[in-house]
Amino acid sequence: MGPPPVVTGVSPRDGPPGTRIIIRGENLGNDPKDLIGLKICGVDTLMTAEWKSSKKIIARTGPGKGKGDIIVITRSGGVGSCTVGFRGFFVQIGPLQDSAVWIDETQTVLANLGRGRPSSPMISKEDEDPLGISNEGNRAKSEEEMLEHFPDASGNLTLENFSPAWYLLENHQQASFDDLKMGLSYMKRRSSQQSEGPITFAKANLSGILDCLDSLTEMCEKFAKDDIQRECINSYAVSLMQAKSCADGLFQEVLGRKDKADATRNALGVLQRFKFLFYLPLNIERNIQKEDYNLVINEYIRAKSLFEDSPIQVFQKVYKEVESQVMKFKEMLQEKLRQPNSLEEQKKLIKYLMSLDIDNDPGWGCLLSQEKWLTKLFMDCKDSNTQEIQEEVPIAPPRHKASGGSLGLSLQAESRRELQEEAPVPPPRHKTAVVSSGLSLSGELVKVTSKSSDQMAGQKFKMPQKVVFVEELTDIMGRHFPDFWKLGQAYFSGSLHKEGGDKSYKPDQNKHAQFKQMVCEILRLFSNLLRAAFLPNSLENLSEKERKMYGQWPENKRDVPGAWLPHCVRYVRSCASSLCRLDLPSDCQACVQELALDMRTNCMFTLLKQAIADVRSLHIKETWIVELDDEFGGRTQLPALFGNIVNETVQHLHEVVVQNKTGETEIFSQRPVQIEATKLCTELLQGFAPCLEQLAFSVDKPNTTSTQSADLTSGSSELVMESSEDHLPSKDKKLIIMLSNCNHTKEHLIPLLVENLNKHGYVEMNKVLRSAQETYEKLDKKLFDSYVEEKSNPIIGSMEPNMYRGRFDWANYKRVNGVRNYLKEVLMGMIEIHAEVFSISPLFVSRVMTKIVDAVAEEMSRLVQCVTKFGENGAIQARLELLALQDAVALYRSAATRKSFKEALDCLTVLTQDNKKTLEDQLNKFKMQFKFQLMCFHSDTGEISESKT
């Protein structure tokens, strides 16, 4: 025989009957069969034993009571021993408590009966403390004493008038507060364990219960065997039934009370659990007020899932109320959705509606109402503005011209303020129109030419209605259309529905097309409204009715002034480009892009025309102040002004119109635009010519005193003429000034301007250059010819009479005595011309002088050839004079001049040696005499350097 089993460990070491324990030790058997006995507290529990190893057995305790041994018996080791034991105790089984083992109730029941108390359903054993604190210390107070303190109470847990204070004083007077706290948590745990229910209990005590059943059947069989008459068993049955009914009777009351309590508890629980439903109507209302719609919806959905099909009337009633509230809520949301709102807000509303299970498609509905709303906004905007313009007092046309400069800007700002008052939506503040100084120049023109400036100052400035209109309309567009489009995108991408719940909407292809249609409609409306205002001609193909719909702007009023156009264009363009960024279908936004392009083109043409007009009226700006310039000769400021207008117009146009933004059509890509632009450019460049011409030939008051011979001696390089009308230069002086201007324009300015235009994308500039230069060429010729004629006529006209002054006779001339005065006068006249031209423009000197000299030489030659007879001295005199003249103007001799001289000299007889000498002497004498006067003819450059020094 092997070593006997020893139990050295038990877990747990105590418990009620049926406790599952782990027994550990040594030699607890070699295998399950080796284990042949297990006694715990003297009760055989082999049936429950589960052999794990020779060191470990798991078993359940039986109904043994008190501390006892755990004895293992094995076949191999015999009866064992133990160093640890198990303490079995009876859990207090109350009358209503489940128990898997037999309980001897006689004691408790009888005791309770004896004391006339109902047995407690809660506490199973009197001496077990509900707090789990062991009863230590004696009772400090007697019952009588306690009654004194608590007259109506009792320390009995089972009684209605139970007083916890009494109980604690009675049983735990000495317990510390901590112990009491621990006791409380112990009690809580216990009560929660009790509520776990009978199934867990039966599970945990399965074997015990089966044991009980087995024993009962066994008992019954044994009885049946013994009881031959079958009377006994019947009488047992009868007794049992009686006992049962007796017990039932006994517990009826208790059970009834328990049932009632349970029912009440249930009801309370239900109320507690569903109180949210009863509060729901109130809560919904509150949350709607707080705009916490999500919460409303969540609560509603929760209520719906819980109570929609609830058969309970109370719930039905409240739920109906909730339903009707939610119906109203839905309507409110739908109403809200119909109203304009931010995109996010709308998406939210749609999601709310979706999650509320709205049957119709709220997203689509919203899109529809948005379209209507947008259309209405556009139309309203148009109506209010056209109306405004009708009501406008027919005052002077909007002072666009005044918009140049700071005055214009401040006025504009003011009008904006005014605008803000009537429209809640201030137009987006783009760069205000920058009006070039070229345009402000024309502004001054208007002041001078047309309306009196007084009237203008008195008039309240107002932004042209159309400009207001374009600002408002583009603002509406920019503000609301993207939202509309994005909402549509969201709708079709399904992102509106994602959170909407189970329904998965498939974007209906039909609706997709419809939406696109809507977008196109809106954009077309937008562009046509603007067209009606700015480009009414482009709507010509439409029916009268349609045109009416797009708004009729009074024709008689002056059109939007050019200075405002860039402003408008800017609005339209930025609107178009923001649409571009939205990734609209290209065919939809085409009309807006076209509109933008047309607006640009229109603006460009208008501004160019404006510039042409400005250029053409430049002549009134002439001050006749000539500034000398070594390179190009003298000129007034007019060419520079002309250049400025052109350049600034080009620059301005480039900034607002020509320059392309991404996605825009190149403005010069259209052939008609090219042609028109080129045409306008040509006109613009040519426009200066009439101006010059007009100035050159302008006949002013016959007061030409101030145009007296230019004062050569003054030596000043700047001829100051007072700009007052009384001190205008003489006619010929004007001619030469304008000639110089014209030349400068032709040679210098035009190429520069053309280059600039070219640089900015204007096409066919060669053509423009050519035609412009042709124009100026013509003007140049005309001016030049007039000038030369103007200048040479007096000299030539006076030559013949002067030559024959003092009854001069070539045939009988006595003595050759130097060059005669007439020739000196001719020379002086030429010097004077030289000086005048030189003072304006040295460049022209040679050109003018050649022409003059030519004419003089021709006249001289004619005169000489007309002489019928020369005397000897006469011939010498004639030769002397011819040679003197020839010599003096040698620098400006042309072929024709040379020919004239030759022909004249050929008529004269050949000189004798003597005469030759005389001639030479006389000639030298003249040269000496006139040395200084003639110096100017010697060399232009020499002259210039001399005049400089």
Add this chain to the structure above:
Amino acid sequence: MSKAKTQQPAVIHKVIMVGSGGVGKSALTLQFMYEEFVEDYEPTKADSYRKKVVLDGEEVQIDILDTAGQEDYAAIRDNYFRSGEGFLCVFSITEQESFQATSEFREQILRVKNDDNIPFLLVGNKADLEEKRQVTAEEAQHRAQQWNVPYVETSAKTNANVDKVFYDLMREIRSRKMDASKQNNGKKIKKKDSKRKKCTIL
């Protein structure tokens, strides 16, 4: 059977395992008792173990009461503690809270036993889980010094220092018992704390 019982040595050292749930009290006990290590965690209520050991050449019995760490049972711990002669106050070095809880256990023991020099070991278990350490040896050592008790780190898994803590504790108990029998010849240590606060509702 009675013969077997008489063979048991008369001296029994009663050891109580205390500490938060899950720190390894049962694991230490079972390792000491049966050289086995249980991986799965089953909350203890109150387990009893007793076996014969040889302590410094003398045969004695060690009685181990493995208690519940859970505060659920805090109320009934008083009763257990009263019977204990020495305490292994276990915490897990991988769990700071369990270390904090040792103070409460110590307080409760001192209160119940009313003896500042009760044999007591502070045991930091699960020393094999160094990488999960939350309680440094220093701070544990520091606390042990404050209490004037030894601090030992153990591992029920690797059996490190397991025997040591039980034997050290038994030695302490033995020497205490010897002191006590010398001093209190006949006199009994007063078990009840007369100074315990009274409930002062009245």
